[in-house]
Amino acid sequence: MLRRDLLLLSVPAGMPAPVKAQQHPNDAAERTPPLEWVAGDLPPFAWRAPGGARGYAHDLMLLMARQLGRPAQVTYYPWARAVQLTERSDHVGIFPLARTPDREKRFQWLVPLMTTRYVLVTTATERRLVLSQLRLLRVGVLRGSPIVRNLQGEHFQTIIEGKDYKDLLRMLVGGTLDAVYAGASMIEAAMDEYGYARQRFTTHLALGEAKLYMAASLALAPEEARRWQKAYQQLEEDGSVERLRRRYFAAEKH
Incomplete structure (x- = not known):
């Protein structure tokens, strides 16, 4: 029950309800909670490395925060929990979130x-498997990711969730999984970050795509959302965004 409802219920019968004080038009904006950021360990966009958290989206957030004069802080959680926290709050930002219907x-x-x-990735094989063969495998997917529906739509029989890409790669190499279904740029970066040579794996099939975003709680105040979007536009105009892209995606086309 909301606080205002509790106050109304506490008024004795016959007495008028408390009158709400008039607010200055700028009061609400001044009290708008600042955006708090969460992320999961999802290289190359965001992850906790030995020398400190980093990644394309992580570093981009730091630049945006500096542009706004805000504290530059990201709290890392298992991905499914980070998504839930963002959805249940009114002032949380998250990255990188796939924009799906x-x-x-x-x-x-x-x-x-x-x-x-x-893409669907297995340990190294001499030949690539076709979709009908891949459907029979134990396939790992990131917990909390909507791309599990792509597998379900293609009638994959055994789908196993992992908390992050490090977990999925460990299960794949250890034999608990036969394949991993993940974003190509992310699973490849995870191989590099967690000490797995790319030659140990084979990419068999691309199955769907999505655009990744820095997103926020649906109830986030519009003026707060606009502040961050404006900060991004300024960084794009001065070349900072492109420099970050080249640092983390040297071989990618944008």
């Missing part, structure tokens, strides 16, 4: 990051 009206979409293809 089922999520369209559940979040505010602040800043586009890049489009990623989703």
Whole structure:
């Protein structure tokens, strides 16, 4: 029950309800909670490395925060929890979140990051498997990711969730999984970050794609959303965004 409802219920019968004090038009804007950022360990966009958290989206957020004169802080959680926290709050930002039809009206979409293809990866094989063969495998997917629906739509029989890409790669190499379904740029960056040579794996099939965003709680105040979007536009205009892209996606086309 909301606080105002509790106050109304506490007024004795016959007495008028408390009158709401008049507010200056700028009062609400001044009390708008600042955006708090969360992320998961999802290289190359955001992850906790030995030397400190980094990544394309992480570093972009730092630049935007500096532009706005805001504290530059990201709290890292398992991905499914980070998504839930954002959806249940009114002032939380998250990255990198795939913009999918089922999520369209559940979040505010602040800043586009890049489009990623989703691929099926196994340990190294002499030949690539076709879709009918891949359907029979134990396939790992990131917990909380909507791309599981792509697998379900293609009638994959055994789908196993992992908390992050490090977890999925560990299960794949250890034999708990036969394949991993993930964003191509992310699973490749995870291989590099967690010490797996790319030659140990084979990419068999691309199955769908999505645009990744810096997103926020649906209830985030519009003026707060506009501040961050304006900061991004300024960084794009001065070349900062492109420099970050080259640092993390040297071989990618944008």
